Amino acid sequence: MFNLDWCCEVCIAIEKRHPKWIEARDREANEVNDGNLNYEGIGLPPNYHDWAELELKYDSELQMMHDALTTEG
DSSP, rough: OOOOOOOHHHHHHHHHSSSTHHHHHHHHHHHHHTTTOOOOOOOOTTHHHHHHHHHHHOOHHHHHHHHHHHHHO
């Protein structure tokens, strides 16, 4: 995780695609294993929001997930 923000399923799927996500996940696991149960994450990478918007814009699977969560039916 990059930070403590609450995320929807689409945002989590996008976050997991980011090149720094593995580093963030591993650092969180190490912190928790060392007893830090209040770890706040490594923080969002620079330009994360622009990167995430492009991921959503050009990936049909993410678009379908987004539509399913935002469409009333």
